[in-house]
Amino acid sequence: MVETVSERLRQAWKMVSGLGVIGQKMFRRPVTTRYPEEKTRVQERFKGRHFLTLFADGMERCVGCELCVIVCPSQSIYVKAAENDPLEPHSKGERYAEDFQINMLRCIFCGFCEEACPTGAIVLGHEYELSGYTRGELIYTKDRLQEKYPGESGRDPHREV
Amino acid sequence: MLVTLLIDVVRSLVFLVGVLTGFAYVTLLERRLLARFQLRIGPDRVGPLGLLQPLADGIKLIFKENFMPAGADPIVYQTAPLISAVAALFVYAVIPLAPPIHLFGREIPLYVADVNVAILLVLGASSVGVYGIILGGWSSNNKYAILGGLRSSAQVISYELTLGLAVLGVVLVANSLRLTDIVRAQSHVWFIVQQPLAFVLFMIAAFAETNRAPFDLPESEQELIAGFQTEYGGFKFAMFYLAEYIGIITMGALVTTLFLGGWQGPWLPPIVWFLIKVFAVVCFFILVRATLPRLRYDQLMHLGWKVLIPLGIVNLAATAALIVWRGAP
Numbered sequence: 001m002v003e004t005v006s007e008r009l010r011q012a013w014k015m016v017s018g019l020g021v022i023g024q025k026m027f028r029r030p031v032t033t034r035y036p037e038e039k040t041r042v043q044e045r046f047k048g049r050h051f052l053t054l055f056a057d058g059m060e061r062c063v064g065c066e067l068c069v070i071v072c073p074s075q076s077i078y079v080k081a082a083e084n085d086p087l088e089p090h091s092k093g094e095r096y097a098e099d100f101q102i103n104m105l106r107c108i109f110c111g112f113c114e115e116a117c118p119t120g121a122i123v124l125g126h127e128y129e130l131s132g133y134t135r136g137e138l139i140y141t142k143d144r145l146q147e148k149y150p151g152e153s154g155r156d157p158h159r160e161v
Numbered sequence: 162m163l164v165t166l167l168i169d170v171v172r173s174l175v176f177l178v179g180v181l182t183g184f185a186y187v188t189l190l191e192r193r194l195l196a197r198f199q200l201r202i203g204p205d206r207v208g209p210l211g212l213l214q215p216l217a218d219g220i221k222l223i224f225k226e227n228f229m230p231a232g233a234d235p236i237v238y239q240t241a242p243l244i245s246a247v248a249a250l251f252v253y254a255v256i257p258l259a260p261p262i263h264l265f266g267r268e269i270p271l272y273v274a275d276v277n278v279a280i281l282l283v284l285g286a287s288s289v290g291v292y293g294i295i296l297g298g299w300s301s302n303n304k305y306a307i308l309g310g311l312r313s314s315a316q317v318i319s320y321e322l323t324l325g326l327a328v329l330g331v332v333l334v335a336n337s338l339r340l341t342d343i344v345r346a347q348s349h350v351w352f353i354v355q356q357p358l359a360f361v362l363f364m365i366a367a368f369a370e371t372n373r374a375p376f377d378l379p380e381s382e383q384e385l386i387a388g389f390q391t392e393y394g395g396f397k398f399a400m401f402y403l404a405e406y407i408g409i410i411t412m413g414a415l416v417t418t419l420f421l422g423g424w425q426g427p428w429l430p431p432i433v434w435f436l437i438k439v440f441a442v443v444c445f446f447i448l449v450r451a452t453l454p455r456l457r458y459d460q461l462m463h464l465g466w467k468v469l470i471p472l473g474i475v476n477l478a479a480t481a482a483l484i485v486w487r488g489a490p
Contacts, residue, residue, distance in 0.1 A: 015453060018453070019452050023198070023448055025197070025198050025200055030197065030201050031201065032201045
């Protein structure tokens with residue numbers, strides 16, 4: 001109301017030229033990722049699904065110390081430790097995890113278990129497509145969590161921890 | 162006699178089906194174009210290129226629960242969306258798509274009716290559409306719906322004046338209210354060149370008439386939930402939605418007929434030119450929605466009454482003066 005006509009016209013022209021700016025965006029490539037055909041690459045330290053890793057010689061790293069159980073903020077891990085049979089040891093310590101369960105529905109993928117583990121047994125990998133239809137199938141047991149061969153999780157099996 | 166009746170019925174049906182299909186695909190076009198303007202892809206999974214998306218949306222809306230809010234007036238509540246939809250569709254009775262074609266030895270006009278006061282009918286039909294908004298908001302027994310309905314209807318009637326003044330400029334130059342005459346009067350030069358101010362006024366008023374951005378305060382989710390449509394769901398909501406989008410196509414068709422030369426153009430068949438021009442205007446509507454921020458209600462009213470109407474009157478006076486000075490065109 002106090003602006004001059006030329007000021008108003010200038011403002012109106014800015015609106016119109018804004019249309020051109022947005023119009024140009026139509027000709028640029030969209031930034032959408034076409035999931036599930038294309039998937040975004042995750043970062044190196046992405047906290048996805050857990051793995052129970054093995055040493056390079058195939059022995060389990062997990063010694064059943066239950067530090068991960070203690071540190072887990074949502075108490076999603078259950079470990080039942082058992083004595084290693086000296087003739088047929090599962091792990092390099094005195095105990096091993098006989099039963100190891102993680103409730104994926106409680107897990108918050110914080111990575112504290114990975115930080116707490118003294119042997120580097122439990123690691124968080126890159127897999128994030130973890131849906132299921134029932135609550136039962138989302139409690140991952142040891143056979144589902146353990147690596148099939150050393151290095152399946154993507155971590156170097158020759159590492160110390 | 163019977164054959165002419167049959168031809169009329171078939172013509173009306175073709176228009177109706179065409180407009181309804183066009184409405185369905187304008188919703189898809191809007192979603193795809195808005196997405197492209199925002200650097201993303203719109204819906205393209207449902208059919209090839211997403212072409213079955215409107216079908217999926219329609220089926221979804223039909224399956225929704227048919228409810229009525231407590232305390233709502235049952236007759237008015239059910240009728241209000243119908244009033245909106247019918248008023249929106251009614252305009253197509255007078256819009257000419259192309260010069261008459263010759264089929265089976267007869268000359269078949271490509272409009273439903275060639276009314277000698279066609280443009281007045283168009284303005285009248287959009288005024289009747291206001292009833293749908295007011296009654297819809299009021300019959301819902303909901304404060305927000307009433308407020309939304311009142312705001313929306315006040316907006317529409319304010320900008321109808323501007324619409325009428327812009328149209329009057331065109332009518333003066335074309336010397337007729339009949340839409341077919343107005344199209345033919347643009348055979349040398351389009352009216353957008355002869356009446357640029359009227360074109361700008363008509364475009365702005367068209368945005369406000371259809372409750373489109375930047376004048377979409379009545380239906381902005383953040384402000385009034387959904388304005389007068391708050392208490393409507395399922396098929397009744399689809400009717401209001403239909404009325405809005407058909408209004409967009411109607412405004413596109415009107416802009417084309419009044420300012421962009423209608424169906425005229427070199428070497429392509431006239432109806433194709435008409436459709437291209439309407440498509441371009443609809444895309445422009447979508448571009449404006451993607452770009453401009455919303456006007457506050459008092460800014461909207463200020464613009465309508467204190468800026469556009471004076472400009473419309475100035476345009477009318479100047480056009481009339483030029484015609485008297487230069488002699489009738």
